[in-house]
Amino acid sequence: FPSHDMKAKLVRINPNNYSIEFEVEIGTVGNHPDKMKINRDKNTLFYLGSYDMNSGLFKFNITETNAPTVPFINGYFYGFGYDKVLDQLYLADPKDFVQNGYMYKYQSNGVKLDSLSVGIIPNGIHD
Numbered sequence: 439f440p441s442h443d444m445k446a447k448l449v450r451i452n453p454n455n456y457s458i459e460f461e462v463e464i465g466t467v468g469n470h471p472d473k474m475k476i477n478r479d480k481n482t483l484f485y486l487g488s489y490d491m492n493s494g495l496f497k498f499n500i501t502e503t504n505a506p507t508v509p510f511i512n513g514y515f516y517g518f519g520y521d522k523v524l525d526q527l528y529l530a531d532p533k534d535f536v537q538n539g540y541m542y543k544y545q546s547n548g549v550k551l552d553s554l555s556v557g558i559i560p561n562g563i564h565d
Contacts, residue, residue, distance in 0.1 A: 446499070448483070448505065463507035464498075471496065477546060478522040486515055487545055495529060497548075517544040519563025526551070530560035 494509025
């Protein structure tokens with residue numbers, strides 16, 4: 439229920455004593471980040487904006503004190519994957535949920551590498 443909703447938070451917990459070391463609000467009330475992945479160096483989180491949140495893929499370095507408010511890669515993506523071996527991102531664009539969608543491949547620095555027409559409503563990417 440939106441009236442009982444609150445902003446999402448990223449929380450870093452000390453594994454030795456389970457204390458909260460750091461927390462940062464992320465997203466907006468009612469619109470939370472979706473499908474979060476961590477990079478191979480374990481220092482950057484990638485996640486999708488959801489619902490009315492700014493569409494796109496967001497990139498958050500774990501040493502930052504504020505979550506990004508502007509997407510790292512713009513667009514509406516219904517799913518995404520991250521290849522830790524190649525350090526590449528795969529973003530699924532459902533178009534209008536009726537026609538075939540697209541899969542986009544990016545380097546983790548945001549450089550677009552390729553695109554491919556895929557089936558209807560692409561979402562799951564096996565990493």
